[in-house]
Amino acid sequence: MGQFIQYMINGVISGSVLALIALGIVAVFKATKVVNFAHGHLILFGAYFYFTFSVVLSEAAFMPDWIRSWDPAWLQAYAGDAAMFSPKAAIASWVSDLPRILLGLIGALAANAVLALIIERLVMRPLLGQSAFAMILSTVGLIWVLEGSAGLIWTAEAEQVPALGPNFPIRFELFDQNLFLFSGSLVNLVVALLLFASLMLVLRYTRSGVAIRATAEDQSTAYAMGINVPRVFSTAWLVASTTGAVAGAILASRNGLSPAIGLFGLSVLAVVLMGGLDSFAGVLIASMLVGILSSMAQWKLGGGVAEIVPYVAVLVVILIRPHGFMGQEEIERI
Amino acid sequence: MLSIENIEVAYHHAIQVLKGLTLSVEPGEVVALLGANGAGKTTVLKAASGLLPLENGSIDAGQILFNDSPINRVAPHELARAGLIHVREGRRIFAEMTVEDNLIAASYALTGRKEKPDYDAVYAFFPKLKERAHQTAGLLSGGEQQMLAIGRALIGQPRLILLDEPSLGLAPRMVDEIFDNIARVNQEQGASILLVEQNASAAFRIAHRGFILENGKVVLEGPVEQLRENPDIQTFYLGVGEQDDKKSFRNIKHYKRRKRWLN
Numbered sequence: 001m002g003q004f005i006q007y008m009i010n011g012v013i014s015g016s017v018l019a020l021i022a023l024g025i026v027a028v029f030k031a032t033k034v035v036n037f038a039h040g041h042l043i044l045f046g047a048y049f050y051f052t053f054s055v056v057l058s059e060a061a062f063m064p065d066w067i068r069s070w071d072p073a074w075l076q077a078y079a080g081d082a083a084m085f086s087p088k089a090a091i092a093s094w095v096s097d098l099p100r101i102l103l104g105l106i107g108a109l110a111a112n113a114v115l116a117l118i119i120e121r122l123v124m125r126p127l128l129g130q131s132a133f134a135m136i137l138s139t140v141g142l143i144w145v146l147e148g149s150a151g152l153i154w155t156a157e158a159e160q161v162p163a164l165g166p167n168f169p170i171r172f173e174l175f176d177q178n179l180f181l182f183s184g185s186l187v188n189l190v191v192a193l194l195l196f197a198s199l200m201l202v203l204r205y206t207r208s209g210v211a212i213r214a215t216a217e218d219q220s221t222a223y224a225m226g227i228n229v230p231r232v233f234s235t236a237w238l239v240a241s242t243t244g245a246v247a248g249a250i251l252a253s254r255n256g257l258s259p260a261i262g263l264f265g266l267s268v269l270a271v272v273l274m275g276g277l278d279s280f281a282g283v284l285i286a287s288m289l290v291g292i293l294s295s296m297a298q299w300k301l302g303g304g305v306a307e308i309v310p311y312v313a314v315l316v317v318i319l320i321r322p323h324g325f326m327g328q329e330e331i332e333r334i
Numbered sequence: 335m336l337s338i339e340n341i342e343v344a345y346h347h348a349i350q351v352l353k354g355l356t357l358s359v360e361p362g363e364v365v366a367l368l369g370a371n372g373a374g375k376t377t378v379l380k381a382a383s384g385l386l387p388l389e390n391g392s393i394d395a396g397q398i399l400f401n402d403s404p405i406n407r408v409a410p411h412e413l414a415r416a417g418l419i420h421v422r423e424g425r426r427i428f429a430e431m432t433v434e435d436n437l438i439a440a441s442y443a444l445t446g447r448k449e450k451p452d453y454d455a456v457y458a459f460f461p462k463l464k465e466r467a468h469q470t471a472g473l474l475s476g477g478e479q480q481m482l483a484i485g486r487a488l489i490g491q492p493r494l495i496l497l498d499e500p501s502l503g504l505a506p507r508m509v510d511e512i513f514d515n516i517a518r519v520n521q522e523q524g525a526s527i528l529l530v531e532q533n534a535s536a537a538f539r540i541a542h543r544g545f546i547l548e549n550g551k552v553v554l555e556g557p558v559e560q561l562r563e564n565p566d567i568q569t570f571y572l573g574v575g576e577q578d579d580k581k582s583f584r585n586i587k588h589y590k591r592r593k594r595w596l597n
């Protein structure tokens with residue numbers, strides 16, 4: 001029982017990161033009807049940008065010392081003689097990293113936003129009015145362009161980047177079971193779910209959300225009613241690239257920086273298909289399910305098999321429900 | 335208000351649909367545009383509202399003026415914001431959104447203008463929409479959906495409404511109600527209307543002038559009183575008298591197709 005809950009928690013944590021990645025794919029699909037195969041590589045760029053700003057740039061000669069490592073007197077006093085690996089020590093070290101974490105996040109968000117706007121403008125916009133197939137193929141082409149240029153720009157491999165939150169082990173009891181998780185994972189979970197929830201709230205309750213939903217439902221009619229549809233398209237790409245940058249920072253801080261992040265992001269497309277390309281609620285459920293399933297498989301079946309299990313599940317779901325859990329249920333009435 | 339001068343329109347640079355079409359709508363006017371299926375009526379409206387490029391269509395010759403400025407290449411949302419609003423064939427309401435959200439989406443037509451969206455005015459115009467403000471629009475009846483489509487146009491305080499087959503799929507009584515509403519939009523809001531219809535008698539009831547489109551060209555035009563007297567129109571569009579083989583408005587097959595929409 002204790003083990004079960006423990007793996008459940010691990011599953012929810014990795015599920016939330018899947019959800020954050022899936023969010024960007026759904027946002028672009030809903031607004032533009034393009035399945036963005038290159039979303040994983042947008043995330044890869046986000047990760048590299050985060051590394052560039054939080055590590056490379058913060059250590060540059062012209063940067064003030066406090067960016068690299070912030071060490072005010074009160075922090076020294078707080079840290080005092082805290083034991084290694086204690087929460088206190090972890091928090092103190094996180095606070096002293098905070099300037100470069102923020103620099104990294106702001107830089108990654110901005111750089112990824114610019115990258116997405118360039119892609120949208122140069123690659124997607126000229127294809128407006130062409131078949132969706134042409135647009136999808138061009139995102140497949142983007143994978144190689146992005147991967148290739150990342151290889152040219154960054155040679156860094158398996159570099160460490162600072163985590164978004166303080167990282168110390170938390171031990172707690174639930175139903176009389178001793179459980180354990182890292183505070184860093186908890187922070188990632190909260191960040192991912194907060195981003196997911198705020199996007200849902202904006203879509204549901206704001207006027208801009210109405211414009212985006214209208215465009216998602218019927219582009220040309222929204223356009224003819226005064227909604228600036230090309231701007232909605234760029235907004236969707238902005239949402240995807242900035243949430244993708246956060247996902248990239250999380251992945252890089254969790255598993256180290258590597259080109260494999262791109263492929264991992266691509267594999268999330270399967271999760272998105274399981275949930276329904278156009279349903280935020282559906283992909284949230286699918287992400288959690290796949291997260292929990294792989295965590296359980298890890299526990300019961302061990303590493304190798306565990307990698308495949310979630311994707312077998314995805315295939316089964318898609319065979320039974322081709323539009324995923326909650327994909328487009330048409331409301332029709334004559 | 336709107337002046338379409340000798341336009342040629344093709345889809346995919348291959349299928350030519352409009353072949354030198356000219357028509358105009360004056361301020362305050364309701365103009366009916368009639369024609370058989372596939373004559374190119376919807377294409378005329380899409381050309382005027384800037385939607386053609388989205389369907390791989392292009393205006394290859396001629397020009398379209400709205401309030402005396404050329405609009406051949408203006409984007410649809412800018413035309414809507416300038417007061418030219420297209421209510422599309424098949425109503426095209428946002429079925430998954432509420433009635434209210436449909437109207438909020440339409441308020442983007444007021445972007446850059448000083449007017450504020452007047453939801454109460456639209457609800458006063460169509461009390462049924464007010465009752466259903468928070469319902470999913472896809473569950474409205476056909477007539478209510480048409481009211482919503484027109485209500486969305488009204489939110490944008492249009493100078494000219496391009497209205498594509500508002501009678502489509504509606505019961506005769508509903509058609510009368512919708513057309514009364516269209517006439518009121520014209521009279522009370524002072525909006526000009528270019529009305530595409532299959533139902534000629536309904537259109538003639540509220541229109542001032544009419545154009546008959548055949549094969550991408552205007553074959554007949556004039557004030558409605560005059561068109562009503564035209565024997566060809568009586569036979570083929572108004573269903574007056576018996577079918578007369580010698581009258582050569584395309585062919586009989588087309589006439590029979592037409593007849594389904596007459597009442």
Ligand SMILES: Nc1ncnc2c1ncn2[C@@H]1O[C@H](COP(=O)(O)OP(=O)(O)OP(=O)(O)O)[C@@H](O)[C@H]1O
Nearest residue numbers: 345349351369370371372373374375376377378389
């Ligand atoms: N997007 C498109 N691509 C290619 N051809 C098109 C397109 N839209 C319309 N057409 C063709 O253009 C011609 C005119 O179509 P249009 O929709 O303007 O006719 P219509 O007069 O509105 O007909 P209806 O009464 O059936 O609505 C038809 O032959 C149609 O097949």
Ligand SMILES: [Mg+2]
Nearest residue numbers: 375376377423
């Ligand atoms: Mg038509």
